[in-house]
Every structure is written in C-alpha cells, then in structure tokens.
Amino acid sequence: MKTLAERIGDRSATVGVVGLGYVGLPLAVCFADVGFDVVGIDYSSEAIAQLHSGEPTTGDIDPAALTAHLKAESIRLYDSYEPLETADAICICVPTPVTEHREPDMSYVRSAAHGVAEYLGRGQLVVLESTTFPGTTDELVRPILEATGLRVGRDFALAYSPERVDPNNQRFGLQNTPKVVGGVTAKCGDLAALLYSQIVTEVVPVSSPRVAETAKLLENLFRHVNIALVNELALLCDRMGLDVWEVIDAASTKPFGFMRFEPGPGVGGHCVPVDPFYLAWKARSYGFHTRFIELASDVNTSMPRHVVQKVIEALNSRAKSLRGSQVLVLGAAYKGDIADTRESPALRIIPMLHELGAHVSYNDPHVPSLSANGWTGRSEALTDAAVQTADCVLILTKHSSYDYERIAVLASLIVDTRNALRPDAGCHVFRLAAQPAHVHAEAAAAIYERHSRPPSQPRATRPVLAAEA
Ligand SMILES: NC(=O)c1ccc[n+]([C@@H]2O[C@H](COP(=O)([O-])OP(=O)(O)OC[C@H]3O[C@@H](n4cnc5c(N)ncnc54)[C@H](O)[C@@H]3O)[C@@H](O)[C@H]2O)c1
Structure with missing residues (x-):
C-alpha cells in the first residue's frame, strides 16, 4: 500500500x-x-x-x-x-x-x-x-x-x-x-x-499555521492601509485643487521604495475591507489595539460619502439639486471586469443617492441585478439616450468594455471616481480628487465676493419688514 x-x-x-x-x-x-x-x-x-x-x-x-x-x-x-x-x-x-x-x-x-x-x-x-x-x-x-x-x-x-x-x-x-x-x-x-x-x-x-494565517492578513492589511493612504491624499488634493492622479503618476516614476496604489470610491471585495477585522479582533484578546486598522477603515469607509458629496457639487455647478436628478451609475462590481459586488462601494453609494432623492439607475455588463440596502434595480441598457438624458453620470467601476471617450462626448455631467477619463476630457467632468481648475476659480471668486460685501443689515431694519410694519 x-x-x-x-x-x-x-x-x-x-x-x-x-x-x-x-x-x-x-x-x-x-x-x-x-x-x-x-x-x-x-x-x-x-x-x-x-x-x-x-x-x-x-x-x-x-x-x-x-x-x-x-x-x-x-x-x-x-x-x-x-x-x-x-x-x-x-x-x-x-x-x-x-x-x-x-x-x-x-x-x-x-x-x-x-x-x-x-x-x-x-x-x-x-x-x-x-x-x-x-x-x-x-x-x-x-x-x-x-x-x-x-x-x-x-x-x-x-x-x-x-x-x-x-x-x-x-x-x-x-x-x-x-x-x-x-x-x-x-x-x-x-x-x-x-x-x-x-x-x-x-x-x-x-x-506554523499561525505564521501562515498572519502572513495572509498582513498582505491584505498592507493593501487596506495603503489604499487608505492614497484615499486620504485624494481628499487633501481635492481641497488643494491638485490632481491626485498626476501626483501618483509622478511618484510612481521612482524606481525603488514606492509602490503605486490608487484612490477610489471606497474598498470592496471579500478580502481587503473584511480581513483586517480578523486581526483586530484577535489582537483585542491580547489587550492590543490595532490603530492602523481602525484608521484605515475610517478613511476608506468615508469615501462613499465623499463621492455623494462630489455628485452634489457637480449638480450644483449646473444649478441642479440631487433631489429629482437622474443619476446614471456606471459599474457596480468592486473592481473592473469582474462580477463580484461583495462590499462594493456601489452598495453604499447608490442607496445614499436614492435616499437623498435622486432617481438612480445603473449599468454594469457583469452585474445584471443589484440589491443594496433596500434599493433594488436591474442593469439598464447603456444607450446613447441613457447617457445623454442623465443629469449626472457617475463612474464607480472601470470596466474595460466601456467606451469612455464616447461617454465623455455624450454626457452633460460626469463624476469620475476611477480616473477613467482623460484629465482634459472637458470641464463637465468632475474627478474624485482633481477638481477642474475653473471650479476652484469660480468657487474662490464667489467666496471672495461674499466676504467683501458689506455685512447684511440687521433683521429688524430690512425693508420688507419695515413695509409690513
Ligand atoms: N474571493 C477571493 O478573491 C479570495 C481570495 C483569497 C482568499 N479568499 C478567502 O477564501 C475563502 C473563500 O472565499 P470565496 O471567495 O471562495 O467564497 P465564496 O462565497 O465564493 O464561496 C464559498 C463556497 O463555500 C460554500 N460553503 C459555505 N459553507 C460551506 C460548508 N460548511 N460546507 C460546504 N460548502 C460551504 C458556499 O456555498 C460557497 O459556494 C474566504 O475565507 C476568503 O476570504 C478569497
């Protein structure tokens, strides 16, 4: 034998x-x-x-x-x-x-x-x-x-x-x-x-098995923390009016000591957003608080809210409110060219947009139907008309089957969270952390004007009240 x-x-x-x-x-x-x-x-x-x-x-x-x-x-x-x-x-x-x-x-x-x-x-x-x-x-x-x-x-x-x-x-x-x-x-x-x-x-x-178990968690934690780092940088670049993608492209030219990670609308999948909690949980039984894990989770889970805010800002630039607007979401899977929606940022962003009053539809060639926190829908056909009639097209997943150039030509307003479109795709494109320069210029001018006006008169002396009196 x-x-x-x-x-x-x-x-x-x-x-x-x-x-x-x-x-x-x-x-x-x-x-x-x-x-x-x-x-x-x-x-x-x-x-x-x-x-x-x-x-x-x-x-x-x-x-x-x-x-x-x-x-x-x-x-x-x-x-x-x-x-x-x-x-x-x-x-x-x-x-x-x-x-x-x-x-x-x-x-x-x-x-x-x-x-x-x-x-x-x-x-x-x-x-x-x-x-x-x-x-x-x-x-x-x-x-x-x-x-x-x-x-x-x-x-x-x-x-x-x-x-x-x-x-x-x-x-x-x-x-x-x-x-x-x-x-x-x-x-x-x-x-x-x-x-x-x-x-x-x-x-x-x-x-030992313990070494192998911990090594696997380290690998995913490494991704989790580094994605959080670039996501935080993206939020900062957004404030500073810098294109985070240009910053990352430049840093990536260093041939040693730097590894490229990309910001996005949040982290998804069965592993990266989940596995660090396994280590955090075990660490607690040793009286150890894993600060990096908590911090990275805070940053990564804040990204969907930032995306919703971006859509609100983009619509605002067209004098539109989110409530009542048609938002067409492109991509529901957590990453490009796959069908997996587990922990996908889309599952948080779509219900948020819906709850705020937007009419949300989505297209994902790999995900025929989606159910997210009470919102359910089927992938809509991606026709020219669907892109043209949307008040805002929101790119959440970078699927290679999308013709981004055409989408950029047809759509009236786009929020791109994946750097799917070229930086010069047009001033109707709002990128995750690369606010078009004109928006900053306009916003700065508006703030300057607001602050340089004389302070408004006290309420009691406003003409309308005086007339009523
Ligand atoms: N998906 C990935 O990319 C990936 C990568 C690396 C590691 N992992 C890890 O691998 C493990 C499996 O992940 P997955 O993505 O393959 O999960 P999955 O959900 O795709 O598949 C798990 C399968 O196991 C079956 N199942 C569940 N409990 C069972 C049981 N008691 N007996 C028999 N069958 C059972 C389910 O029906 C399902 O078909 C997880 O721990 C995950 O973290 C996943």
Missing part, C-alpha cells in the same frame, strides 16, 4: 475541495488539470446544480474545462460530505465574513470542519485555505477534528495554506503565485507542501 506522500507524488491521490466558490472551484480544476481525482463538496445544492449545468460559479474558470472534467469524472460534485471518505487530502475553502459588529463569523469554517470530521480517516491530510485570524487552525479546526478520537500528527495531518488569488489578474494566477504553507507539525507541513507543489511553481513553507 502506497503512503500518502507517494500517492500525492504520483497523483493517484483523491483531493477533496470543500466550498466551490471563487477560491475552491479554480483549485478543484487545477488539481484535476494535473491528473488528480477531485471530489468537490458544496453544501449549496443550487451551486452544485449550476456547476453540473456547466456554468461556473466564478468568472475565473473556463466553462469548457469544467465541463470536460465533469464529463470525464475527474471532478465529481456533491452537496454532502460523505464522499470525503474517499479523499486523501481535503482543502477547506469556505467563506469567512464578518458579523454586523465587524467580528469574525466563523460559522462556515466551523460547519465545514464538522462535516470533514464526520468522515475523517487515518492518513488523511486536511488543509484550511480560508482567510482567518491567527490560531484558527490550531484552536478551532484541530479540536473539532480531534474530537473524533484521531490525533493530529499521529493519525491525520493538518495545515493552513492561504489562498492568494486576485480575481481577473491576467499576470498572476494560482499556478505562478507562491503558496505559503504552515503545518501543525513538521510532517503535516511537508505533506501539505508536497500537495501544493503539484499545482504551483513555488511553495513557501513556514514554521
């Missing part, structure tokens, strides 16, 4: 993937692509039915590749955990959102761990991939698995290896992004490293 290491080495092992979403599905396809038998488990029977019909649950998968694997039975899909009995290695890729109080919601990981525990057998390798707080693998998953009577390191192996996939990144995918792996014991780490070395070009072993 071959050992697990031998079965992984010659790819005769069966790999189980629990949770077939943005992370789990591409992973399942990757293992099947290199010759492993894969059992995919998702507790959502709708998701399983959708996958069986050849429709991937995420845009990063080639539907033909999935269909071919399903047909050849190199991937078999189930909505129950029982088939995990036949798996040699199991990767858990379930969601790790936050509760309404911004605390880790571990219910998915807990239920997946219980499902895996039910069919845990001697010699199996279990790897948690979900992004989570340091200690999850050891303090939460391990006790659930060991409650079966089996012992980690003796009867089964347990490790943590974070998923680093960046949706729609054309340069870096699963295979060419190094994979960090930390085992509960050295042998657990070796087995997990061997498994991932079958599908990725580089595995980075670390000394």
Whole structure:
C-alpha cells in the first residue's frame, strides 16, 4: 500500500475541495488539470446544480474545462460530505465574513470542519485555505477534528495554506503565485507542501499555521492601509485643487521604495475591507489595539460619502439639486471586469443617492441585478439616450468594455471616481480628487465676493419688514 506522500507524488491521490466558490472551484480544476481525482463538496445544492449545468460559479474558470472534467469524472460534485471518505487530502475553502459588529463569523469554517470530521480517516491530510485570524487552525479546526478520537500528527495531518488569488489578474494566477504553507507539525507541513507543489511553481513553507494565517492578513492589511493612504491624499488634493492622479503618476516614476496604489470610491471585495477585522479582533484578546486598522477603515469607509458629496457639487455647478436628478451609475462590481459586488462601494453609494432623492439607475455588463440596502434595480441598457438624458453620470467601476471617450462626448455631467477619463476630457467632468481648475476659480471668486460685501443689515431694519410694519 502506497503512503500518502507517494500517492500525492504520483497523483493517484483523491483531493477533496470543500466550498466551490471563487477560491475552491479554480483549485478543484487545477488539481484535476494535473491528473488528480477531485471530489468537490458544496453544501449549496443550487451551486452544485449550476456547476453540473456547466456554468461556473466564478468568472475565473473556463466553462469548457469544467465541463470536460465533469464529463470525464475527474471532478465529481456533491452537496454532502460523505464522499470525503474517499479523499486523501481535503482543502477547506469556505467563506469567512464578518458579523454586523465587524467580528469574525466563523460559522462556515466551523460547519465545514464538522462535516470533514464526520468522515475523517487515518492518513488523511486536511488543509484550511480560508482567510482567518491567527490560531484558527490550531484552536478551532484541530479540536473539532480531534474530537473524533484521531490525533493530529499521529493519525491525520493538518495545515493552513492561504489562498492568494486576485480575481481577473491576467499576470498572476494560482499556478505562478507562491503558496505559503504552515503545518501543525513538521510532517503535516511537508505533506501539505508536497500537495501544493503539484499545482504551483513555488511553495513557501513556514514554521506554523499561525505564521501562515498572519502572513495572509498582513498582505491584505498592507493593501487596506495603503489604499487608505492614497484615499486620504485624494481628499487633501481635492481641497488643494491638485490632481491626485498626476501626483501618483509622478511618484510612481521612482524606481525603488514606492509602490503605486490608487484612490477610489471606497474598498470592496471579500478580502481587503473584511480581513483586517480578523486581526483586530484577535489582537483585542491580547489587550492590543490595532490603530492602523481602525484608521484605515475610517478613511476608506468615508469615501462613499465623499463621492455623494462630489455628485452634489457637480449638480450644483449646473444649478441642479440631487433631489429629482437622474443619476446614471456606471459599474457596480468592486473592481473592473469582474462580477463580484461583495462590499462594493456601489452598495453604499447608490442607496445614499436614492435616499437623498435622486432617481438612480445603473449599468454594469457583469452585474445584471443589484440589491443594496433596500434599493433594488436591474442593469439598464447603456444607450446613447441613457447617457445623454442623465443629469449626472457617475463612474464607480472601470470596466474595460466601456467606451469612455464616447461617454465623455455624450454626457452633460460626469463624476469620475476611477480616473477613467482623460484629465482634459472637458470641464463637465468632475474627478474624485482633481477638481477642474475653473471650479476652484469660480468657487474662490464667489467666496471672495461674499466676504467683501458689506455685512447684511440687521433683521429688524430690512425693508420688507419695515413695509409690513
Ligand atoms: N474571493 C477571493 O478573491 C479570495 C481570495 C483569497 C482568499 N479568499 C478567502 O477564501 C475563502 C473563500 O472565499 P470565496 O471567495 O471562495 O467564497 P465564496 O462565497 O465564493 O464561496 C464559498 C463556497 O463555500 C460554500 N460553503 C459555505 N459553507 C460551506 C460548508 N460548511 N460546507 C460546504 N460548502 C460551504 C458556499 O456555498 C460557497 O459556494 C474566504 O475565507 C476568503 O476570504 C478569497
């Protein structure tokens, strides 16, 4: 009988993937692509039915590749955990959102761990991939698995290896992004490293699951803090009448010691706005206050309000109020060319505009319908007439399929939060933090005029009152 290491080495092992979403599905396809038998488990029977019909649950998968694997039975899909009995290695890729109080919601990981525990057998390798707080693998998953009577390191192996996939990144995918792996014991780490070395070009072993868990959070926190930094700079540039994009372009010419980040209407996605709270929450149990996380969150979550203010200012320049105006939002996904709307700034901005009395419609070629804090709508066709009749076109996502030059020609007023339009697109374009110079000149002149007028007469002596008297 071959050992697990031998079965992984010659790819005769069966790999189980629990949770077939943005992370789990591409992973399942990757293992099947290199010759492993894969059992995919998702507790959502709708998701399983959708996958069986050849429709991937995420845009990063080639539907033909999935269909071919399903047909050849190199991937078999189930909505129950029982088939995990036949798996040699199991990767858990379930969601790790936050509760309404911004605390880790571990219910998915807990239920997946219980499902895996039910069919845990001697010699199996279990790897948690979900992004989570340091200690999850050891303090939460391990006790659930060991409650079966089996012992980690003796009867089964347990490790943590974070998923680093960046949706729609054309340069870096699963295979060419190094994979960090930390085992509960050295042998657990070796087995997990061997498994991932079958599908990725580089595995980075670390000394424990905790190191790997914290490294993943650091990566996303780094993005969160740096996006907050440029967002704050954008707010300052807006006050100063500076084009923040020109500033960033200039700074980006430094060939060392600077990394480009872009401001925007807020941060979105399942990771960057959420993961830092996992670290903040864990830090609190050590009596430690993570000030950078709180500050970055404050700045990033203030951006949607700034965008709404920008729309109000833009309409104001046309002597229009937001109430009653037609606002056409372009883009609802949290970033360009994807369909993911999780934590998207659009989900906050659209309801705010709606509550302030605007008639909001949206177009997103990747998002057919949207439901945001009580506001629901369907993506409207992006016709010339729709652009022309809008009182304000608000660009929230930079999808490459939009013809921005044409939009700039047709629209009467645009608020561009993504630097989608050229700086010289016209004075009807209000940019996130690059107020057109004429607006500043006009505003400055108006303020000067207001302050240089003699103070208004006291109320009691105003002519209208005198006449009434
Ligand atoms: N989406 C990304 O770009 C990305 C990148 C890196 C890391 N991550 C992390 O990976 C993890 C998974 O994220 P995702 O984006 O793939 O989530 P997702 O919501 O796209 O998919 C999760 C899937 O798991 C299923 N599921 C939930 N609980 C289950 C359970 N107990 N048993 C079986 N199936 C279950 C759901 O039905 C869903 O299909 C999260 O921790 C996330 O933070 C995500």
